[in-house]
Amino acid sequence: MSINSKAAPVVFNNVTKVYGKDVVAVDNINLKIEAGKLVTLLGPSGCGKTTTLRMIAGLEMATKGSIFIGDSDVTLLPATDRDVSMVFQSYALFPHMSVMENVAYGLGFSGFDKSETKDRAVQGLDLVGLKGYGDRLPSELSGGQQQRVAVARALVLEPQVLLFDEPLSNLDAKLRRQVREEIREIQQNLGLTVVYVTHDQEEALAVSDEIVVMYNAGIAQIGSPRDLYDAPADRFVADFIGEANIISCEIVAVSGDTATINIAGFIHTLPSHGLSVGPAQLAVRPTRLIMNAPSGITVTVQKATYVGSRMEYTFKAEFGTLFSVSENVDEPLKVGQSLTIGLDKIGPVLLPKI
Incomplete structure (x- = not known):
């Protein structure tokens, strides 16, 4: 796999996120996500994984520490000034827009003319196996197809980092397996930096280059799927991974x-x-x-x-x-x-x- 020229590493230096006066969601974590890798943040509800993802996106701001994307310190930058795209659990598609219009939506704010916007949208749908579906409405697609439209919409922006927040939780078991394989294949073919959040251990083992196991607002262990499965660092990791x-x-x-x-x-x-x-x-x-x-x-x-x-x-x-x-x-x-x-x-x- 070759690394996409736009793919960038993500670095957390002593990052803490506190809500209110004393609710610590993320506690002094250090983390480096290499360019062109798919890294999964895995853990039970309330462990801090989604907050970590949202801090990369700029949807939450770090209370302490610094966050870098590539060579840029983005700690204080709003979401609109970060070169990242996010695929949400709910798909977040516009129901009144066609599939093509949904995929092209973000491009309209990125300075592309109509011709290039259409070309990119067509290419995005082709990448996710939905060539010829551009004129349909989201309601005319299956759940798996809707999720692929959401992926295409994020891909066409060619972000430095692509973020997934529990992207498969609304799909049945067979579709989850199919879509996760498609996401992994796209990530590897395009050399994208992907940060992926899930609470599903099997999903994490199947798609990841590296897994960050989070627990109680901190990092319990980082490693490849096989490292974590065969050599857990403590009882929590042993019990949680498989x-x-x-x-x-x-x-x-x-x-x-x-x-x-x-x-x-x-x-x-x-x-x-x-x-x-x-x-x-x-x-x-x-x-x-x-x-x-x-x-x-x-x-x-x-x-x-x-x-x-x-x-x-x-x-x-x-x-x-x-x-x-x-x-x-x-x-x-x-x-x-x-x-x-x-x-x-x-x-x-x-x-x-x-």
């Missing part, structure tokens, strides 16, 4: 970067992650549990659920329950059956004891 079994364990020895742990009598070695001897927790993805292993944790099948492409199991162990999945749907385990569950060599991650 599903994870959080198991209490005891670190009984540390040698170099390797820890030996005890889980209900089962001894296992894995990277120590800087932890020392004593109580700890182990985060294990459901796919990283090995059923009928030669050694491991003795469990009993408490629940077995067939969901089409896989089986989902809840196991009862001495210390609580474990959740696991298996693609073997033809020979499912039976409720009440006892077996030994082992740990995959890759995936289980030691975390500090809370």
